[in-house]
Amino acid sequence: MPPFLLPSPSRLPKKETNFRNNPFIFDASFLQNETSIPQQFMWPEDEKPHLDLPLPQLRVPPIDLNDFLTGDSLAVCNAAQLVDAACREHGFFQVVNHGIDQRLINEAHKIMDLFFGMPLLEKQKAQRKVGEYCGYASSFTNRFSSKLPWKETLSVRYSADPLSSNLVQDYFLKVMGEDFSYLGRVCQEYCEAMSKLSLSIMELLGMSLGIGQSYFRDFYEENDSIMRLNYYPPCQKPDQTLGTGPHCDPTSLTILHQDNVGGLEVFVDEKWHSIAPCSEAFVVNIGDTFMALSNGLYKSCLHRAVVNNHTPRKSLAFFLSPRMDKVVCPPKPLVEDVDKQRRYPDFTWSTFLEFTQKHYRADKNTLDAFSNWLKNGRK
Numbered sequence: 001m002p003p004f005l006l007p008s009p010s011r012l013p014k015k016e017t018n019f020r021n022n023p024f025i026f027d028a029s030f031l032q033n034e035t036s037i038p039q040q041f042m043w044p045e046d047e048k049p050h051l052d053l054p055l056p057q058l059r060v061p062p063i064d065l066n067d068f069l070t071g072d073s074l075a076v077c078n079a080a081q082l083v084d085a086a087c088r089e090h091g092f093f094q095v096v097n098h099g100i101d102q103r104l105i106n107e108a109h110k111i112m113d114l115f116f117g118m119p120l121l122e123k124q125k126a127q128r129k130v131g132e133y134c135g136y137a138s139s140f141t142n143r144f145s146s147k148l149p150w151k152e153t154l155s156v157r158y159s160a161d162p163l164s165s166n167l168v169q170d171y172f173l174k175v176m177g178e179d180f181s182y183l184g185r186v187c188q189e190y191c192e193a194m195s196k197l198s199l200s201i202m203e204l205l206g207m208s209l210g211i212g213q214s215y216f217r218d219f220y221e222e223n224d225s226i227m228r229l230n231y232y233p234p235c236q237k238p239d240q241t242l243g244t245g246p247h248c249d250p251t252s253l254t255i256l257h258q259d260n261v262g263g264l265e266v267f268v269d270e271k272w273h274s275i276a277p278c279s280e281a282f283v284v285n286i287g288d289t290f291m292a293l294s295n296g297l298y299k300s301c302l303h304r305a306v307v308n309n310h311t312p313r314k315s316l317a318f319f320l321s322p323r324m325d326k327v328v329c330p331p332k333p334l335v336e337d338v339d340k341q342r343r344y345p346d347f348t349w350s351t352f353l354e355f356t357q358k359h360y361r362a363d364k365n366t367l368d369a370f371s372n373w374l375k376n377g378r379k
């Protein structure tokens, strides 16, 4: 049976289960020449994208980070107000004049083309194992049995701990070999730039929530984050599938750089909105963990990625997360502000990450499902 064909439906387990003993392979270079797509990639009618209708664009305020960082009080106040309004409504905004060298961003996109352009067998040297969150995955065919995303991904752990100062580059050297030293270097530098940018944004969020610049910055100083390279091959049936299914990011803050193809959609006011690509900007969104840390004041919002039938699409997502053992518990003023009620239980990022990797496929209800799982004794 050619590698990209699926086991006959009769042999597929009926319920959502791992394909540990029956893996199959998503190889877009084969699949995209087929007239139809495998049924596992077909999403339910109510989740299929409507590509024929132009979507409204989401108004995401571009925050001029340079203004904020220069400390000009008017600029700081303006930025804090814009961010506060956006985060209370849908959790998405954009940052411009962010100080990240455009050449580094361009190099990161180039190494994505390099990596995902390699033969499948080469990429599978970094094959992500079930239950782990790092490595190469071609559509998670060994994790999910239906609603498969039309994408390849590479996820690498980044740690700001000085004792783990080269984790990203070391990963590439160890898993892919010496020839990937440059690719690893670019990813390492990109993550270091993202970590620095994240802490500036955390200062801004602290100002926006009125608890000062340092609280969240200190909380994420020793972040233990994830760099995610998303590669969406063209699909002959783009209206039947999704590149990334509807979800809220379980992490704390996502800093996303998308190429100029377009495909990121956000669900606000009961309808899907597009976010137009802008190479000078990073799209930033609040994740579930920060929603809990803000006691529900800032929203982690449903979003997805659609594909097309003519051009590959790429996005670079930096998922900021706290140190694994850090307890996520909102500061007192943010409990007072929400009629003294706690919205979510205390938890560590380590436990939440394990929940998404071993017990629950992240979707729009991940944080509530996780909260219930904790309350029911992790069952």
Ligand SMILES: C=C1C[C@]23C[C@H]1CC[C@H]2[C@]1(C)CCC[C@@](C)(C(=O)O)[C@H]1[C@@H]3C(=O)O
Pocket: 133, 149, 153, 226, 228, 244, 245, 246, 247, 248, 249, 250, 251, 319, 353, 356, 357, 361, 362, 363
């Ligand atoms: C903690 C994480 C799990 C995912 C990567 C990071 C943050 C976003 C999550 C994800 C992208 C949400 C949609 C489903 C998912 C399986 C995916 O499509 O990649 C999620 C990631 C994951 O579990 O690998």
Ligand SMILES: O=C(O)CCC(=O)C(=O)O
Pocket: 228, 230, 244, 249, 256, 258, 263, 264, 303, 304, 305, 314, 315, 317
């Ligand atoms: O590719 C995109 O634009 C969004 C991807 C995404 O939401 C994610 O990886 O969490």
Ligand SMILES: [Fe+2]
Pocket: 247, 248, 249, 254, 303
């Ligand atoms: Fe996401």
